[in-house]
Amino acid sequence: MARKRRGEGQTALVTGASAGIGVDLAECFAQDGYNLVLAARSADALRDVATRLAAKHKVTATPIAADLQVQGGGSKLAAEIKKQGLTVDVVVNNAGYGIAGAFDGSKLDEQLGMIDLNDRALVELTHIYWPQMLKNKRGGVLNVASTAAFQPGPLMAIYYASKAFVLSFSEALWEEANGTGVHVSCLCPGPTQSKFRDRAGTGKTRLSNRKVMTSMEVARQGYAGFRNNKRVVITGFSNAMTARLVPFLPRRTLLKIVRGVQSPKEG
Ligand SMILES: NC(=O)c1ccc[n+]([C@@H]2O[C@H](COP(=O)([O-])OP(=O)(O)OC[C@H]3O[C@@H](n4cnc5c(N)ncnc54)[C@H](OP(=O)(O)O)[C@@H]3O)[C@@H](O)[C@H]2O)c1
Numbered sequence: 484m485a486r487k488r489r490g491e492g493q494t495a496l497v498t499g500a501s502a503g504i505g506v507d508l509a510e511c512f513a514q515d516g517y518n519l520v521l522a523a524r525s526a527d528a529l530r531d532v533a534t535r536l537a538a539k540h541k542v543t544a545t546p547i548a549a550d551l552q553v554q555g556g557g558s559k560l561a562a563e564i565k566k567q568g569l570t571v572d573v574v575v576n577n578a579g580y581g582i583a584g585a586f587d588g589s590k591l592d593e594q595l596g597m598i599d600l601n602d603r604a605l606v607e608l609t610h611i612y613w614p615q616m617l618k619n620k621r622g623g624v625l626n627v628a629s630t631a632a633f634q635p636g637p638l639m640a641i642y643y644a645s646k647a648f649v650l651s652f653s654e655a656l657w658e659e660a661n662g663t664g665v666h667v668s669c670l671c672p673g674p675t676q677s678k679f680r681d682r683a684g685t686g687k688t689r690l691s692n693r694k695v696m697t698s699m700e701v702a703r704q705g706y707a708g709f710r711n712n713k714r715v716v717i718t719g720f721s722n723a724m725t726a727r728l729v730p731f732l733p734r735r736t737l738l739k740i741v742r743g744v745q746s747p748k749e750g
Contacts, residue, residue: 580597
């Protein structure tokens with residue numbers, strides 16, 4: 484008889500599942516038997532991911548096109564999930580974007596948009612599904628932050644701050660859920676292969692000289708961490724070491740270092 488997979492009978496909602504890390508996180512959950520609800524704006528890409536993962540891992544995968552950056556985007560998505568007769572056991576808050584550059588001269592709608600997607604929508608979806616998770620004593624939340632969460636980010640200030648919010652919120656929830664059976668993990672990737680850097684413009688900064696991990700490596704580590712209810716998952720040895728070093732650096736020195744990393748590449 485085939486071994487029962489850990490996620491059988493449960494559903495994971497994965498946001499930002501049309502590209503990059505979200506696709507691979509969805510695959511990790513599907514591999515373990517979770518049915519999927521996949522959300523992002525690009526309906527065609529979502530449908531392709533859903534069809535491929537459902538066939539490969541013998542799960543159901545429902546694509547729902549949703550813009551989570553708009554006010555109430557999370558509630559609208561949840562209403563559509565309910566309308567389709569689906570429930571959610573695990574929320575993977577992965578959708579997000581960054582914009583590199585000085586705050587001066589930046590576009591306000593893009594700066595606020597980062598807060599709306601990276602933080603507000605993440606809180607909204609977590610708030611919707613959290614009570615049922617606690618009642619069920621299972622499931623949980625996997626929030627995708629970044630190594631940017633561990634320090635302020637001159638020349639990418641709002642993105643770094645938005646990810647610091649995700650880390651702080653996630654760690655607090657982890658403690659609130661302690662002993663309930665509900666898992667909370669905060670995944671903190673460093674530079675990762677995806678479309679992220681095209682949108683963020685980080686390919687033109689010195690940050691792009693750093694080692695880049697594949698999105699599947701990042702997703703596997705994130706999923707393994709979530710399974711074990713690991714509070715914070717920093718992907719890659721050097722990223723983890725750097726994050727551990729940060730609290731010991733004088734703040735002014737740290738700010739200069741990050742500013743250097745976020746500065747445009749020469750030549
Ligand atoms: N790549 C890196 O170096 C890196 C490092 C650290 C942390 N991260 C974090 O990892 C997460 C995933 O990023 P990624 O690297 O996989 O980037 P990506 O390839 O650009 O994927 C971003 C995903 O978010 C979705 N998304 C963007 N805007 C959305 C909106 N308004 N509503 C709903 N979905 C939206 C995109 O789909 P649509 O465009 O179809 O909506 C896409 O599926 C983000 O939170 C990012 O901050 C990335």
